[in-house]
Amino acid sequence: MGPPSPELVRVADKAAMARTGADLLLARIAENAGRIAICLTGGSSPKQLYELLATQAYRDRIPWPRVHWFIGDERFVPAGDALHNMTMARHAFLDACAPAANIHPIPTDTGSPERSANAYARELITFYGADQLDPARPLFDVVLLGIGPDGHVASLFPGYPAVEVRDRWVVGVDQAHVAPFVPRVSLTLPALASCRTMLFEVAGADKQPILTRVLAGEDLPANRARSTHETTFLIDAAAWPETAADRSPPGLPHALIVMGVSSSGKSTVGQALGRRLGWRFEDGDSFHPPANVAKMSAGQPLTDADRWPWLQAIADEIARCRAQGEPIIIACSALKKAYRKILVGDCGNVRLVYLEGDRELIGDRMGHRKGHFMPTGLLDSQFATLEPPGVDEHPVTVSVDAPVETIVDDILQQLHIGQDRPDCERNGS
Numbered sequence: 001m002g003p004p005s006p007e008l009v010r011v012a013d014k015a016a017m018a019r020t021g022a023d024l025l026l027a028r029i030a031e032n033a034g035r036i037a038i039c040l041t042g043g044s045s046p047k048q049l050y051e052l053l054a055t056q057a058y059r060d061r062i063p064w065p066r067v068h069w070f071i072g073d074e075r076f077v078p079a080g081d082a083l084h085n086m087t088m089a090r091h092a093f094l095d096a097c098a099p100a101a102n103i104h105p106i107p108t109d110t111g112s113p114e115r116s117a118n119a120y121a122r123e124l125i126t127f128y129g130a131d132q133l134d135p136a137r138p139l140f141d142v143v144l145l146g147i148g149p150d151g152h153v154a155s156l157f158p159g160y161p162a163v164e165v166r167d168r169w170v171v172g173v174d175q176a177h178v179a180p181f182v183p184r185v186s187l188t189l190p191a192l193a194s195c196r197t198m199l200f201e202v203a204g205a206d207k208q209p210i211l212t213r214v215l216a217g218e219d220l221p222a223n224r225a226r227s228t229h230e231t232t233f234l235i236d237a238a239a240w241p242e243t244a245a246d247r248s249p250p251g252l253p254h255a256l257i258v259m260g261v262s263s264s265g266k267s268t269v270g271q272a273l274g275r276r277l278g279w280r281f282e283d284g285d286s287f288h289p290p291a292n293v294a295k296m297s298a299g300q301p302l303t304d305a306d307r308w309p310w311l312q313a314i315a316d317e318i319a320r321c322r323a324q325g326e327p328i329i330i331a332c333s334a335l336k337k338a339y340r341k342i343l344v345g346d347c348g349n350v351r352l353v354y355l356e357g358d359r360e361l362i363g364d365r366m367g368h369r370k371g372h373f374m375p376t377g378l379l380d381s382q383f384a385t386l387e388p389p390g391v392d393e394h395p396v397t398v399s400v401d402a403p404v405e406t407i408v409d410d411i412l413q414q415l416h417i418g419q420d421r422p423d424c425e426r427n428g429s
C-alpha cells in the first residue's frame with residue numbers, strides 16, 4: 001500500500017497560508033523532544049512563513065538549539081546571490097534566530113553540481129547516522145515544498161532523469177528548463193519522502209492551472225513527492241482549483257457552526273449572518289454547564305471530559321432544530337476535529353464556517369474584550385489545541401481580517417447563497 005493520500009487544506013490567502021504553515025511546523029517541532037530536522041524549500045511561496053518564524057509570537061516557541069535547518073534544493077550560484085535559496089531563508093529568519101552550526105546549506109563552491117550533491121549527501125548521512133533510510137525513522141520532521149509552474153518540486157523537473165533516481169539522496173541537475181535557468185542541486189524523491197510531515201504551500205491564481213493538473217492525478221513530480229507518513233497541501237482560495245471547490249454537499253445547509261479560537265469574532269459574525277439570512281443565532285457558550293464557565297473564568301483550560309457534555313448539548317439543539325425544519329447558526333470554538341464530529345455527525349447539511357485569524361490580531365482583540373470569561377492567557381492553549389478543519393470537512397474558510405459584512409459576503413458566496421446586503425453601515429471587524 002502506497003503512502004497516504006495528501007490532505008488538502010484551504011486557507012483564505014497567502015498570509016493565512018503562512019500562519020497555518022508556521023502553526024503546523026511548530027506543532028510538529030513540539031512533538032519531538034529530541035533533535036529536530038526541518039528541510040526548507042526555495043522559491044517565493046515560503047518567504048512569509050519564514051519571516052513569521054522570526055516574529056516574537058513564533059520565535060519564542062521554537063527550541064532553536066535543538067532544531068537543524070536543511071534545504072531541499074539549491075541553485076548552483078554563490079551563497080549570497082539573490083537566487084540562492086538558503087540565503088533567502090537566512091535573511092528571513094535563520095541568521096537572526098538559529099545557531100550557525102544548525103544551518104546546513106548545500107555547498108555551491110565545489111566546482112560542479114554533482115560534487116555539491118555528493119558533499120551534501122555525505123552531510124545528510126552523517127547527520128542521520130546511516131546510509132540507508134528507514135521509513136520508521138524519518139530523516140526530517142518536516143519537509144517544505146512548493147510546486148513549480150511545470151509541476152516540479154525542489155529541482156526535480158518533469159521528464160528529467162533526476163526524478164527517477166531512487167538510490168541516491170542528492171543529485172546534480174546541470175540545467176533547468178524553468179527560471180531561474182541555472183544548474184541546480186536537489187534532494188531526490190526518496191530523501192524528500194523521509195519525513196513525518198511533507199507540507200506543500202501553493203498560493204496565487206497563477207498556480208491554479210498546475211494545481212488542477214496535479215489534483216487530477218497527472219504524473220508530475222508534485223504527485224510523486226509524498227511523505228512516508230503524512231502529506232498536506234496548504235492551498236489558498238486563489239489557487240484552489242474549481243474542480244475541488246465544489247466538493248461541498250449540495251443544497252442549503254440547515255445549520256451553520258461558526259468556529260474558531262476565542263475572540264476570532266464567532267458571535268459577531270454569527271449574529272450578522274443570522275440577520276442577513278433571517279436565521280436564529282445561538283452562542284454555543286450558552287450551552288456550557290456552570291462548572292465549565294467557572295473553570296474558564298478561573299483561567300483553567302477545559303479538559304475533553306468537560307467538553308463532551310457541552311458539545312452533545314449543542315448537537316442536540318441542532319438535531320431539535322432540524323426536526324422542526326428551523327435553520328440555526330451556532331457559534332462554537334470546535335477546535336478539534338473530534339469535537340466537530342460530534343456537532344456535525346453524519347449529516348451533510350451542517351456546515352462549518354471557520355474564522356481563520358492571525359494570532360497577533362486575535363490576541364489584540366481579546367485584550368480589548370470586556371465581560372468575556374476567557375482570560376487572554378488561555379489564547380496559547382486555544383491555538384495549541386486548534387486543528388484547522390481539513391478539506392474532508394468541507395469548511396467555509398474566511399479570514400477575520402475584514403469588516404463583518406465583508407466576511408458575511410464571503411461566507412454566503414462560498415455557500416452559493418445570494419443575499420442583498422442590508423443598508424447598514426460598515427462595521428469594524
Ligand SMILES: O=C(O)[C@H](O)[C@@H](O)[C@H](O)[C@H](O)COP(=O)(O)O
Nearest residue numbers: 042043044045146147148153154
Ligand atoms: O529552487 C526553487 O525554485 C524551489 O525549490 C522550487 O521547487 C519552488 O518551490 C517552486 O518552483 C515553486 O516556486 P514559487 O514558490 O516561487 O512559486
